[in-house]
Amino acid sequence: MSCYRVAIWINEAFVPESGGGYSFLSQLVERIDNEDFGPEIEIYFVGFNLSVEFKKKTISFPFKKSFLYQKKVNFYHKFFGSSIPRKDIEQNYINTKNLLREHKIDIIFYPTPEVFIENYPYIIVNWDLGHRTTYAFPEIAMDGQWESRESHILKNLHKALLVCAESESGKNEIIKQYQLPEEKIVILPLFPSKIVNPIVEVQKPLWMNNHKKFFIYPAQFWAHKNHYNLILGFKDFVKENKDYILVLPGSDQGNRQYINSLIKELGLAQQIILPGFISDQELKWLYINSIGLVFPSLLGPTNMPILEAIALKCNVACSNLKGHIAMAGDLAIYFDPLEPLAIKQALDSLKDKAIDPIISKTNHQITAYSIENAIESFKNIMIKSISIRRTWGA
Numbered sequence: 001m002s003c004y005r006v007a008i009w010i011n012e013a014f015v016p017e018s019g020g021g022y023s024f025l026s027q028l029v030e031r032i033d034n035e036d037f038g039p040e041i042e043i044y045f046v047g048f049n050l051s052v053e054f055k056k057k058t059i060s061f062p063f064k065k066s067f068l069y070q071k072k073v074n075f076y077h078k079f080f081g082s083s084i085p086r087k088d089i090e091q092n093y094i095n096t097k098n099l100l101r102e103h104k105i106d107i108i109f110y111p112t113p114e115v116f117i118e119n120y121p122y123i124i125v126n127w128d129l130g131h132r133t134t135y136a137f138p139e140i141a142m143d144g145q146w147e148s149r150e151s152h153i154l155k156n157l158h159k160a161l162l163v164c165a166e167s168e169s170g171k172n173e174i175i176k177q178y179q180l181p182e183e184k185i186v187i188l189p190l191f192p193s194k195i196v197n198p199i200v201e202v203q204k205p206l207w208m209n210n211h212k213k214f215f216i217y218p219a220q221f222w223a224h225k226n227h228y229n230l231i232l233g234f235k236d237f238v239k240e241n242k243d244y245i246l247v248l249p250g251s252d253q254g255n256r257q258y259i260n261s262l263i264k265e266l267g268l269a270q271q272i273i274l275p276g277f278i279s280d281q282e283l284k285w286l287y288i289n290s291i292g293l294v295f296p297s298l299l300g301p302t303n304m305p306i307l308e309a310i311a312l313k314c315n316v317a318c319s320n321l322k323g324h325i326a327m328a329g330d331l332a333i334y335f336d337p338l339e340p341l342a343i344k345q346a347l348d349s350l351k352d353k354a355i356d357p358i359i360s361k362t363n364h365q366i367t368a369y370s371i372e373n374a375i376e377s378f379k380n381i382m383i384k385s386i387s388i389r390r391t392w393g394a
Contacts, residue, residue: 003042004386007059007105008032010047011112021127023193023304025111031375032056041382044105048092048116059103061096065089093117107161107389109382115156121389123381124156125164125188130224130299132177137223137298139253154178162385164188167369169301169323186381190327191371192307195284202288203281207273214245215347216290216314218283218305219297221256226296226319226337228262233296233343235266241351244271246294247286251277287314292350295319296337302327307369315353317346329365 008029029045033054037043045054048063066088097117100108108122115122131140131149139145157163157178163185165171171185194200208214215234219225227248234246246268248259256274263272278286287293287308292315297303301323309316310331318324319337333349335342 002104003040004382004389005042005044005103005105005107006382007044007046007100007108009108009110009116010045010050010052011114011116012047012049012051021112024127024190027191027194027371028111028374028378031371032378035375035379037379037382040386041379044103046100046105046108048096059099061092061099063092101394104394107385113153113156115152115159121161122159123162123164123385124160125166126153126157126170126174127166128170128299128301129153129173129177133173133301134224134299139222139224160184161388162186162381164381166190167302167323167327169326173301186377186384188377188381189369189374190302190304190307191369191374192311193280193304195280195287196308196311200284201281202285203279204285204289205275205278205282207275208247208286211245213241213243214247214286214290215292215294215350216247216249216286217294217296218249218278218286219295220250220253221259222253223255224297224299225250225255226298227255227259229338229340230294230296230343231259231262231266231268231272232340233347234272235268236340236344237347238268238271244291244351246272247275247290248272249275249278249283249286284312287312290314292317292353294343294347294350295324296335296343297321298337300324302369306332307366310366315350317350327366327369331364331366 010029032043033045033056044057044059046059046061048061050058050060097120100117100120106121108117108120110122110124113124113126115124131146140149157174157180163174163180165174165185165187166189168187171187174180174185175182217230221227238244260274263269293305293309295303295306295316295318297319300321303324306316306318306324306328310328316328316331317333317335318328320334324332325334333346333353335346337343
């Protein structure tokens with residue numbers, strides 16, 4: 001029997017500023033590219049107009065838009081107030097599906113929660129169900145975001161051959177929210193980014209000056225990242241600890257100006273630093289030299305910075321999400337993320353906490369969250385999918 005051909009779909013729209021999603025994608029893809037999957041499984045990297053080079057076989061599908069067709073669409077919208085199907089774009093997907101069949105690709109693996117080719121067998125990664133599992137933040141609930149997420153996730157999960165969750169907590173959320181059969185959901189564990197690797201050097205940010213006592217919260221400026229309550233908690237903390245600062249690196253996603261205004265209003269401009277997007281080398285230095293990571297995010301199930309901090313022996317205080325507790329266990333301090341007083345108390349605890357020696361224990365649940373385990377899981381997932389996919393032909 002011929003080898004099982006798996007196409008790893010590469011979406012080049014993902015950039016480093018995307019945060020944890022990019023870190024997960026880039027590292028997983030790199031390891032897949034360097035891994036030997038034996039004679040039974042053949043890996044291809046595929047995508048539209050690919051510019052990235054890989055060691056394994058690559059198929060770049062052309063994606064073209066017709067200028068004349070765009071003018072036609074604009075005309076109908078302007079004079080008739082209606083839209084017409086973009087047949088020029090639809091043709092790209094039809095052509096791609098035909099090319100996948102020509103190359104005898106058995107299944108597509110989407111390492112991000114997006115499906116690009118309809119009605120072609122696929123396995124998909126699901127990161128979160130935030131629009132259902134947390135509060136109605138603008139980025140997941142307003143201006144059509146809830147409807148868009150619900151429509152895509154509902155369809156993508158149910159039409160997938162298998163669904164990859166990043167943790168048991170994530171798996172349980174999928175079962176609860178979308179009633180998928182348990183055996184259809186497999187675990188592809190989350191893992192820390194490359195900065196935990198010794199090959200990534202440590203570089204002190206120039207803007208840190210001589211600050212010695214600081215907390216760090218690396219997060220993009222979304223509402224669900226909950227900078228607001230963290231800052232209120234920090235305000236109470238610095239009343240008694242005036243020589244501490246809070247460092248909030250991360251790219252703006254529409255909420256930075258509001259948070260910056262809050263900082264100025266509370267008179268904390270000298271004690272809170274917003275450096276924007278920073279390099280891995282700078283982030284690594286911040287982890288290693290900080291008093292601790294404080295992570296008040298309201299969206300789970302799990303989050304990569306917690307893994308990074310623990311791997312770099314940085315103390316952690318984080319929101320008491322079920323996924324966080326299941327992942328980090330007794331390696332973190334937990335708090336109610338909507339209670340500034342609880343956050344203040346967590347900062348007090350971080351200030352006085354020594355690095356826990358349990359970090360070195362090999363039997364702790366945190367050790368399951370590694371790139372090595374993720375690659376092993378990926379292999380097992382592909383092998384499991386063979387017996388399902390080969391119940392029908394092309």
